[in-house]
Amino acid sequence: MTDYQKRAKNVLTKINELAAISDDPTCVNRTFGTTAFQQGSRLIQTWMQGIGLQTRVDAIGNVRGRFVSPIAGAKTFVIASHMDTVVNAGKFDGPMGVLMGLDLIENLIRSGETLPFTLELIAFSDEEGVRFHTTYLGSKVVAGSFDTSLLDRKDESGTSLGDLIQSMGGVLSQLVNDAVKSDDWLGYFEIHIEQGPVLYERNVPMALVTAIAGQKRVEITFTGMAGHAGTVPMDMRQDALCAAAEFILEVERFGFINTHNLVATVGKLNVVNAASNVIPGEVVCSLDVRSHDVAALEAAYQSIQTVCANICAERSISFHWNLVQETAPVACDPAMNELLAQSITESHYDVIRLVSGAGHDGVPISQVSPIAMLFVRCFKGISHNPLEDVDLSDMAATLRVADTFMNHIIELETSRNGATRRFETFGKLANR
Template structure:
């Protein structure tokens, strides 16, 4: 049996490498939402789904959806999913690993002519990373019915609105509401994903159970001072926007270090307007990414850093524009589904490790309408969002074995329920 799982893992790896060859640039992998590279990659994945005999379609937001029908037309739908968009200069595995492992599971069910007590829908979400329009979960929010149509007016860095991007992709924004799976029709959700952390790597365990997903608050801050000549404006008369931003960056780091395990704060983007070596920076924009699995801790950190930024701006005589771009609450995974996953891990002969995901996933919006669970797969040193991202064949084979047991147990549970 292990030899069979290894052969299946090899096929998944081959597909992952083939998909990774489609990129907007070199040497990493870049397939951001709606770009020609994204569309080419999606077409390739769709060809594999159709070759397996699955019914496929592309919905209005660009999600690729494949369906394996139960003989019971009134059955609920269980969703297997992850995403196929990437960050800039990404690795090969973040997102596609879950989609293509899900495809492998469905190929096996088809070959076995399995009679399902529920429909299974495999979804390759179009935009989880949020790179192009600076908002995550566009794909899964459409599927869950949570999409905010005001987002259609949001523009990318080239001034293209989301509405225009969908039209270029062949989508129809007016039909987005029809792409949602009604809450009453959901049975549950299962996502397989690389860990993006070092725990499994260090402990040499192939998979882990995800118990919760950290909440996030993303902010865009702009400090506006006064640009001036670097040689003529005295130090005590300057309104240096970059110095204000620099002080905020270090304080955010120090605050997270000092205020408890589980809280992380990151400034990942910094932009200096009209920058030059001999000009005092007059306007600087940066980002703040706050995460914690504790809602109270997250809210307290947000308030404290906002108060600090306001005081800093007043002290340095600069203007502050604080814009909350996105917020999500911490999410607990479904205990009944987790119990089945724990059983599958144990029966496969592996230690059960429970982890909280500091990274966001499409399971976040899904959890508002359906029970959701996730399985992490060991990755090289926990490296992610990086071309060094890697998964070993043996770990992928182990993950296939666990996932297959999980789906089998879910089938048995619902076959007994329907009897």
């Protein structure tokens, strides 16, 4: 009988070892392309090699390990998550999914079973988008949807993405060749912490994800007139910060009114040339709107832009509205979710279905493959924070469910035409 508690301890040991690699000794910090990021990448590759995978680091910096099926024409099933972090991060967001995937594949290899498909474990290089303010760099390369115009984008130090890739040893012309071919995809599976409080409040160790919310990210610049705080009368001011403040409160109000189907957040605020005795003349803020309903997302985006325009008109403030990123809502594959729900039930846990408000690498992958995700309970739903934590017992429970899920996939694929065809019941995306 499998000792899931022991396997979970081994996973946690690796999580802690990886978390000790950081650009900041006071916290977990491995943003894309940094010294710590590359050191962590090498460690993950070593672990992959240790269980017998054929490994490589592709042009964008994804660490990839393959266990190749001996069956001619076998498809590829990808297990993945990301290895980069936000600044001052927790240690589970991303790496836990990579290292649980490592454990799952190691267990399958040890079983000695002939797999009807090739397994590929991927540690994606940049899901968070911290450095270049664009997400899913690694998974877009694997999905074949990477936008080469991004190579000119620069970080705050002035380093372009293209220059960074080359400094890490990547070859820019190879990016297009690092995609899994569209005809080779069988499916995609990711384990990730929930990053929300639902499982914690319901005291349930895991949930299957039904969809990933779409999102729109905007940068808004409010421009008024800077002036002396002591000499310009209150009724003659064009205070950009006051306009931004009113806008921020209106965004919150809009979110509360529409809480059933969206969330709206202003998370960044920059007062340009700020001083205590100067009326703010220019303020830049962010806007993040998310929903699993594409119509609600678009309506919210338009409504909030109108609110911004009205506030600025009333205050004689000009504004620049810049849509910096948008992704459509993504549905997880119904047939894969049926197998995942069956696996949860067979492991004697309640089946909880959740929509992910956070974005994941499954978003670009969903354009070329059926996807499935399993959420794991995290302490009080805290994430992107050093307090991020997962109970060992929940990790063990998740490994049990994931083992069962993978065995069902193997059984199903083996039963189809001598293990040479893809899942016929998996979504239409797999066949286009």
